[in-house]
Amino acid sequence: MTPEKKTDGSSCSSDVAIQTSAQSVPSTPFWFSEVTVIARYLGYQGVLSAITERVRFARRRFGHYDLIDFVSVLLGYAISGERTLETFYEGLQPFAAPFMALFGREHLPHRSTLSRFLAALNQPVVEALRAVFLEDLVARLWRRRRKLVGYGIDRETIGWCSTLMAHDKRLANAPCPPHPISHQPNAD
Structure with missing residues (x-):
């Protein structure tokens, strides 16, 4: 297969093989x-x-x-x-x-x-x-929490707050309303 020179100076292959078949081949389901x-x-x-x-x-x-x-x-x-x-x-x-x-x-x-x-x-x-x-x-949730949160407060999920007291204590979840934080300009 030798590339041919096109008029614009670029080279391309003139050998292109296209194969077709009358046999139907199923495609993999999207899922x-x-x-x-x-x-x-x-x-x-x-x-x-x-x-x-x-x-x-x-x-x-x-x-x-x-x-x-x-x-x-x-x-x-x-x-x-x-x-x-x-x-x-x-x-x-x-x-x-x-x-x-x-x-x-x-x-x-x-x-x-x-x-x-x-x-x-x-x-x-x-x-x-x-x-x-x-x-x-x-x-999986426990491993994820220990890795991401450790000791402290988790505010990942809106409407839920979790506090971990120690690694040997149970995780305590309680619904709480989200508190929007407003930044007011400083009065200078």
């Missing part, structure tokens, strides 16, 4: 990257392994699926913002293997299997899942 980030973060924080190890379901297996398979699908569905599970599954189907691999799993549960799982889901399992996510949330 897939966000699911990737959140799945990796939950894995890094140990939330996915905590779900696998600590949350028990009476009907623990649905075919070759475990609880974490269904949680993965429901997390993806929630993050995607799709209106229906049917729409979510249609967009996900060509990328089922990489999607489930994000959560350390191999197979995407079929929609009917997910439906049976949701019908069989009971309150103790929901509470156990809630507890795992809540523990993660509280742990």
Whole structure:
């Protein structure tokens, strides 16, 4: 490939190859990257392994699926913002293997299997899942507060003030109205 001189003195390549195909290739859903980030973060924080190890379901297996398979699908569905599970599954189907691999799993549960799982889901399992996510949330908030605030007063969130008394004391939050600060000119 030899560059040719254009009349304005610049050089460009005259060899351009454009390939087309009649075969349709699906594009990655717009929400897939966000699911990737959140799945990796939950894995890094140990939330996915905590779900696998600590949350028990009476009907623990649905075919070759475990609880974490269904949680993965429901997390993806929630993050995607799709209106229906049917729409979510249609967009996900060509990328089922990489999607489930994000959560350390191999197979995407079929929609009917997910439906049976949701019908069989009971309150103790929901509470156990809630507890795992809540523990993660509280742990992250506590680490963040200790790093950002230490000893002192936090005024990050409008309407809330937090005072940390010592590292071994509990965090005390109390709603308080925001106080606008007015700067009046000095009378000289």
